[in-house]
């Protein structure tokens with residue numbers, strides 16, 4: 001009985017993992033790609049409320065490459081969405097746009113048990129997040 005229950009729980013756990021893995025697999029390889037942000041000014045551990053790297057040329061360069069490796073497969077090359085995920089060129093500029101960007105970057109988006117966007121905050125860190133945002137700001141459209 002003991003064994004049966006453990007086996008059942010094990011099977012349920014494996015099923016759960018497979019289900020969420022296949023939701024992610026729909027968009028291809030989702031292993032976050034590390035971003036080298038050592039060239040950027042340190043901004044501490046606490047998540048900031050607004051982008052400290054707006055207009056910073058180095059951040060924009062790092063952000064462009066980080067976007068290409070981590071976001072483009074869903075949000076489109078050069079931030080032009082092909083329709084799978086929202087077009088990030090239309091994100092609002094300024095602090096309220098920063099907050100919304102950060103919310104998604106940190107926590108991703110899941111509903112009805114499906115992962116629409118994986119979380120990136122813990123894996124890439126806020127320096128990479130703000131660098132991506134700094135690059136996106138250069139692509140902004142009204």
Ligand code: HEC
Pocket residue numbers: 027030067070071072073074075084085086087088091100101102104105109110116117118120132
């Ligand atoms: C697996 C596909 C996928 C990847 C990879 C992905 N996203 Fe997303 N993203 C989505 C989807 C789908 C939504 C819409 C989610 C929703 O509305 O629930 C979204 C929403 C967003 C939003 C909110 C947009 C809006 O108009 O509301 C931001 C900001 C965002 N993503 C940034 C990023 C960044 C930055 C990266 C890379 C670090 C990234 N995403 C990687 C799929 C993805």
